[in-house]
Amino acid sequence: MGKDSHYTRNFCIIAHIDHGKSTLADRFIDMAKLVSSRGPVQQQMLDNMDIERERGITIKSQAVTIPYVAADGHSYELNLVDTPGHVDFSYEVSRAIGSCEGALLLIDASQGVEAQTLANMYMAMELNLEIIPVINKIDLPSADIDACLHQIDHDLGLDPDLACLVSAKSGLGVDKLFEAIVELIPPPRGDVNAPLRALIFDSHYDPYRGVIIHFRVFDGSVKKGDSIQLYSTKAVHTVEEVGIFKMGLVVTDGLSAGDVGYFIAGIKTIRDIRVGDTVTLADNPCTSPLPGFKEVKPVVFSSIYPVDSNDYEELQEAIDRLKLNDASLVYEKDSSAALGFGFRCGFLGMLHLEVVQERIEREFNLSIVFTSPSVQYIVHMKDSSVISLDNPLEYPEPMKVDYAEEPYIRAEIITPTTYVGNIMSLCMEKRGIQSAMNYLDEKRVELVYEMPLAEVLFEFYDRLKSVSRGYASFDYHVIGYRKTDLVRLDILVNGEPVDALSQLVFKDNATYRARAVCERLKDEIPRQMFRIPIQGAIGGSIIARETINAYRKDVTAKCYGGDIGRKRKLLEKQKEGKKRMKMVGNVEIPQQAFLAVLKTTDSKN
């Protein structure tokens, strides 16, 4: 405290995925000599989780304070807030951005402006951030700087003269960028003497210290021993420690208006705090919270079951542990006739679901099965009651249903003109309704569609990439509910419905979907002792059918006394190998089959 916030700059980097956000953040850290260039440097320092590094995406926001001596001779503190890079996490992005005064809008020189470039820029503009356009990857032979400058001017409406040219990879131009940050991004405003008003933009769980809250102080100050209050829940906690982010947590005496840092206040679980919430002092509260707080709501739901029912408790522990660091993961106990005990979970999107799946399998070494993901539907009953549901098993008797509604999104797609035709037919197939088509320039078009969320959740993104050879980019947000024609598709294996494979589908898609699922199951379920029919059914009527032929096993050889133990061990080994199978009735369904079906959400190509 007592330092001058005039020498502080809070900024974030926003970009379309893969445009180099994490790489640039690394360069900043290197250049600021925070990280010795001699030591073994982890790639992309800010992406802490293995999965983030592997997939090259940022899932959680991170922050770091970089000391910088500018050309004017003054020492500055540059607070970089790294933001998640995927649409699933756009609310977190908005909170992270909200804790800054400026944003570096990164554009890949070989790709130009893409959908998330625009979406992120709008978000930053709404929050009144100073935006510095940065053209990255200028070292690439395919870099087209002139085109980028033109797009900055034309598509983004920003001043191309302000653009910085960098190579985040080599570090070229990064020193100039530092200067631009100091010059162009305003120092934090805010009243140190006003009551505390701070924004929570993230948090993480530390097994030894509890929840560590990442926050930005807008007004007032906070120090160890203060009683703070969380605005949304009114809960009061005593601050045990405050500090800033360097390569780890560094304790400071306190933080005041303009600072970005963390505090620890004996908060046991991440559920007790909300990203976007306002922190104030209990005995001297601010009069109004910071704007923009909202509860993040999951949009995709699926149940997780252990492949081996004995692993149920381990699964519970795994999910509990994940939840410690992932407030957006919601879950409750669930059970299925086919799969036993499990958990119904809500996710922010398919990526979020995949990340959770991978982490459970990898970090906790559990084999799990996911049921078909679903969005949340609103069902209007004939008795005029209304229910909302995401679990196909809860779908009421069709006779009693008046009509159902499903969530719709507004999708913004930017594509080179060449692929407009392909994309339009893809969107049409996905029940999209075009609401705009804007030519950004001679070569690129922005298409705006309203589509059911259920259609884009499942592999729309992959299809879009393939029909546009990777050139189209995409962003979406939920706009509300619309009437739909919904049916429940059941899958029967050997005559028994496998509840885990039931799904709610748009009626006209049901037959395609049923066929695709049956075909996939036929490929994935190994032949067994008897013939196994696989059927897709709506109500009582079968709409798709496949058969797995019987498989006959070899007979055994002689069985001497000494063989008995050996044969038993063989049997035990075999059983071990079948652990990744789930018994449904008498049929062993491998985990792979469930996963394959999960991906079989589109069948029309």
Added chain:
Amino acid sequence: MITPACASYSGCSLYIHVPFCIRKCDYCPFFSKDNESAQSVNLYFDALFKELNEIVFSKDRPFETVFIGGGNPGLLGAERLMKIARLLNEKGKVREFTIEMNPESLTDDMEVLFSSSKVTRLSIGIQSLDERHLKTLMRSASLSATLKALERTAYYHDRYGTDISVDLMTCIPSQKVEDTIADIDTIIRRGHVDHISLYNLTYEEGTKLAERLSSGSLIPIAEVQQREFLITLWDYLEENGYHQYEISNFSRTKETRCLHNERYWNLSDYIGVGPSAVGTFHDGESVIRRTGVSDIETYCTENDEKRYIFEELSSKEQILEYLLVSLRKNEGIDKNDFNKRFPIDFSTFFSTQLKMIERQFGSITVDTRDNFRLLRDGLLLCDSFIELFADPVFDLSDPLDR
């Protein structure tokens, strides 16, 4: 635990493993050495005889059954085998005393074993009577030696009432089912056999044949065809008066079944003596598995703690083994016996499996109040049925309390 508790009471069986062969066969997974020196055989015999002496000394009655197997026990020679036979018959006559032998070892001097009636049963490892197939298997016996052996078995059978058994193999690469039928004809006609063990060639890990299979230099008989072979042969044996009583065993009468093997399959107590020999017996409430270390020198020089490995079988393991052996028998699973042995009720515990079997396999199984068994076509799926029944057993928690 060093001296098996069962050694001191009757109703126990004895298996002796003789780990010597003339030449190792290419398909053989058993522990045996070829080309062992006379000195090594002597050392082995001394150790074996000493151990048997101690065991017999501690007993007040003879073993119910004895089986000397290998390897090729014939390589011990008539004199040593006779010595063993005398010793084991000391406390009274052993009801069934089997010696296994390869054809070329069945020399004239072996007659005394049978004429003395000390050895009641002779099991000859013939495998095939076709030079081509013998070559695939790399058997050491020549065809003429094998035919000569059959002459002798016929003679022992007729003269001394020795029960004769033959091991026969089928589904050898490039074999035709007619080849095995011809083998069966010859064996029956010439050997006067009471009992035939017929099994299909399997490729066991670590054998030369398994290597050849994976390198592609050997083409196995296709699975479907193997099944056809077995059906044909099972029928043929039945027509000729050899009744299947276990998946790979056929006997003319109930009396000529192999009592010793039946005791394995009933999980009765038996001890195994010699390198790699396995025994299973009760010790109070627990069931102990004792396995000889597969090393001749260890057997000759060490004490029981070093040359045998002891493990206690959990109830779960016992149930698995019970299922495994019972389902192979024509008589199948005796539900009452099962319920007596284990703290679970067969029909209740396996109700899901039994219902499913009734629906899907009603025609190839028999499920009565007292029994569950596989019919001929069911036996062809024996492994699958074993797996099916084993499945819920794996989920049991150990130990099971009564």
